[in-house]
Amino acid sequence: MNIKPEISWTDFEKIDIRSGTIISVNDFEKAKNPSYQLEIDFGDLGIKKSSAQITTLYKKKELIGKQIVAVVNFPKKQIANFFSECLVLGIYGDDPKDVIILSPSLPTKNGMQVG
Template sequence: MAMKPEISWSDFEKLDIRIGTIISASDFKRAKNPSYQIEIDFGELGTKKSSAQITDLYDKEDLIGKQIIAIVNFPKKQIANFFSECLILGVIGENKEITILSTTLPVKNGLPIG
């Protein structure tokens, strides 16, 4: 896969990337691709919802309590009857499976990534 075009530091600074903890996960039956509806606690930022195509590697029960890294300042995106409020970041594998980005040690929800 080719590298994307170079961006400026100010472009990167526009992204608000935070740590959060998954507090609920359920099947998203109306999504076109297999997905979960995820609710994430971002501490002082409150909770946000996300649609995540992570069903290949994760059972929804195992996601509860997992800390994740997400972009929290994208506009809401409607997917079927659901509004996704943040983007959970992950590594896209060779077969399009997603491995969630996380921390190696627990940290306070809502802290920024930089």
């Protein structure tokens, strides 16, 4: 496994990673790869939408109320007819389709910063 090029502390400080809670999950039938459309509550930052390829390990009903961490300062990305506003972070399994969502080990307030 190759490590990516070194970045500076200033580069890292530009990434805004926050905790949030998934409040709705829908199938994303128009996506190229199997995905869900998520709505995530980030507290004072509001509710943001995300397209997430997490269908192999997670059922919709078990995602409701799950706390996650996501990058919230990417520009909106159009995927089919949907605008993704944040990137939910996860770890790839042995099969890259098996994405394990990163989440806080203890409950946190929505919108708290990772650092």
